[in-house]
Amino acid sequence: MKLENCSPAQAHGRERTCQRCGKAYPSPRASSLYCGTRCRKAANRAAQANPQAECSLILKALVRLGMAGRVSATQWGLTVPREVAFEEVSLIFDRKGWGFLAQAEFDAALAADGVKVR
Numbered sequence: 001m002k003l004e005n006c007s008p009a010q011a012h013g014r015e016r017t018c019q020r021c022g023k024a025y026p027s028p029r030a031s032s033l034y035c036g037t038r039c040r041k042a043a044n045r046a047a048q049a050n051p052q053a054e055c056s057l058i059l060k061a062l063v064r065l066g067m068a069g070r071v072s073a074t075q076w077g078l079t080v081p082r083e084v085a086f087e088e089v090s091l092i093f094d095r096k097g098w099g100f101l102a103q104a105e106f107d108a109a110l111a112a113d114g115v116k117v118r
Contacts, residue, residue, distance in 0.1 A: 019043065058101075058109040061089050068115060077116035 016027040018035035020043045025035040034040040055063075059076060062068035067085045071077035078085055086106050093101040110117060 055113050056109040058089055058106060059113045059115060061092055062115075065089075065092075071116055075114055075116060078110075082110075082117045 014027045014030060015024055016032060017024055018039050019033045020039040021035065023035050034043060055076075059068060062078070062085055063076075065088055067080045067088065068076050068078050086101075086103060089106065090101045093099060
C-alpha cells in the first residue's frame with residue numbers, strides 16, 4: 001500500500017481500542033477514545049445519567065439532601081457547614097438502622113470522594 005493512498009491512521013500506525021465497546025479502530029488522532037460518534041455520545045450520556053456512580057453512600061445521601069453539589073466537572077462541594085451535614089447524615093444512618101456514624105468516618109468519606117468542605 002502506498003502512503004499517499006492511505007488514511008492518516010494507517011500512515012501513522014495508530015490502531016486504538018474503543019473505551020466503550022472495545023472494538024479496535026484506526027485513529028487519525030493520538031487522543032481519540034471512541035471508535036465513532038455513536039460510542040462517544042453513548043459514553044457521555046451514561047456518564048451524565050449517573051455522575052455519582054462511584055461515590056460513597058455518605059456523598060450520595062448529601063447530594064440527595066441538597067447538602068452537596070458539583071463545584072466543577074470533577075469535584076464536589078458541601079453547600080452547608082460540615083457540622084450540619086454530619087448531623088443530618090448521622091440522623092439518616094440512625095433512622096435506617098445502618099449504625100453509628102463517627103465524625104472521623106464522615107470526614108474520611110468526604111476526603112475519599114474529593115469533597116470541598118466549607
